[in-house]
Amino acid sequence: MLIKTENLWKIYEVGAEKVHAVQGISLEVEKGEYLAIMGPSGSGKSTLMNLIGCLDTPTRGKYFLNGQLVSQLTDDELARIRSKEIGFVFQTFNLLPRATALHNVELPLIYNGTPSAERIRRAKDALKMVDLEDRMTHRPNELSGGQRQRVALARALSNNPSIILADEPTGNLDTATGSEIMQLFGRLHSQGNTLIVITHEAEVARYADRIIHIRDGKIEKEERLTKQG
Amino acid sequence: MNIFEIKEGMGMAWDSLKANKMRSFLTILGVLIGVAAVIGMVSIIQGLNKSMATQIESLGSNTIYVTKEEIGIRLGRTPAEIRKRKPITFDDAMAVQELCPSVGAVSPQNWGPGRKVAKYKKNELTRFQLIGVMPSYEEVNNNYIKEGRFITSIDVHYKTKVCVLGEDIVEGLFPHVDPIGKDITLGGRNFSPKRFTIIGVMEKRPSILGESQNNFILLPYDTYKTLYPEEKELLLVAKPITPELMEKAIDEITEVMRRRRGVPSDKPNDFAVSTQDDLMDVYHQITNAIYLVMVVISSIALLVGGVGVMNIMLVSVTERTREIGIRKAIGARRKDVLWQFLIEAMTLSGSGGVLGIVFGLGLSKFISMVSPLPATVPFLWVLIGFSVAVSVGLIFGIYPAYRAAKVDPIVSLRYE
Incomplete structure (x- = not known):
């Protein structure tokens, strides 16, 4: 089992008020799975993504990633896990504006201490996987939205993570470009990558094997989709 | 990292x-x-x-200077006690020469103050040092004659009208002529122009901080005294017989000077004995x-x-x-x-x-x-x-x- 959470809670204190963003979520994700987490805004899906992505720790409950209990780790230990196990794709791409595409993709490898020659080789490979090998020296402002998201995807792939975690990956893209990106996700999944997509759009969630619907911090329902083709 | x-x-x-x-x-x-x-x-x-x-290398390191005031930087006015001190005189120099067995040579040197003019034909110089010296000048200052001869005790005794030039004076007054044997005219603040015969030229000394050390005319001490009879103050430069006798020479000079100036045994020196190290x-x-x-x-x-x-x-x-x-x-x-x-x-x-x-x-x-x-x-x-x-x-x-x-x-x- 790649991901196993047991009764996860996340409670924020906003002033005197307590916000129960995640309320006792238990879920399991297997290696090689393509999962969508769906819910309207305010449903707690972003908080759940932060927990799964090891950006945050739960108030209560346990989270095992690759069999390792990660719910009680310190900030730096979580950073270590992120640099090895998780690749993020964000709605707003979040590329470094002054760095080239290649350098953006190299970044996770810098932080996990990959030697220079191997780092460049792996970054180039990752860019090849998203069909951007001819845009390596371009900066984000010289790339289209779809190309930027592909650079972000290459960055997520470069450190060969256990999970690719995408938060509204098509939210800032037009429909055509968005479906291109989703097809790319499908290709990466077929190559054996584990994908988790967080979205509020049924269109986007439809590409996954399984959809978990979240509402008010709880799992509302779970549906399994039969593979097409 | x-x-x-x-x-x-x-x-x-x-x-x-x-x-x-x-x-x-x-x-x-x-x-x-x-x-x-x-x-x-x-x-x-x-x-x-x-x-x-x-x-320092050019001056030689074993030189002793006897002066009325301590060498150094003073901020503000010179205190009255120092201004009232007696000058170092020619007789002091002679006494040091005679009474200090470790002292090899003594050179009293005096700089003529005020405006001066040196002329040869149409050439004229006004910025130079006019120094009255004894024959010991060469040895004590570690600066020797290059051409001609230096001032002798006979020149001093008979107050002959001769002079020895530094390189700069030669260049200024005799650009294309051998100066030895020529006459120049020297005039000053208190004396009318007089003719002096050039008998020698000194070796060139390296300049210090860009300032030339060759811009001087040397006269026999007593000849100089006829031009500046009222100048009592002088710089007394001495050299020990050997560098090892430096300390001893300084002690002897101090002793002689204290006795001559009547300094009581419980009072500090009213003069200074310095070396190259003090200058440094x-x-x-x-x-x-x-x-x-x-x-x-x-x-x-x-x-x-x-x-x-x-x-x-x-x-x-x-x-x-x-x-x-x-x-x-x-x-x-x-x-x-x-x-x-x-x-x-x-x-x-x-x-x-x-x-x-x-x-x-x-x-x-x-x-x-x-x-x-x-x-x-x-x-x-x-x-x-x-x-x-x-x-x-x-x-x-x-x-x-x-x-x-x-x-x-x-x-x-x-x-x-």
């Missing part, structure tokens, strides 16, 4: 330096000025040190004072520069909160971010240091071109200047870098 991160940090630092050229330049101005001040001044002072060493000490006092002023000036500049670096780094951290969040999300630890910003601050201040070094060296080169002050490249201080500049970045970068390291990736990724 690994080598890639250092490279990454420096690369990012360069990018942000280039992206904000004007802002970066203004930020490092303080560091630049601080380092430039140190490098420029050290370069000049070390140049001076070199030329002082040359001077005075010189070092001056340079140390300059060093101190320099350190103060550059410390202030570096402090201001450091605060500038801190300020701009804080701005940079705020501007790049999102970037920090991205880096953290993809695996950067606190210390990775901390080092990135420290390296950026050090790159910023370090480039100020490099510019300061270049500017300082250029400044000293310029000074040495337009003035007689020499300049050297002080390698050690170039290294120190650079290290200090980098350290300023390190010290003043700590707080901004700490703020950057504390950024929460969840919050900063939402930051627009």
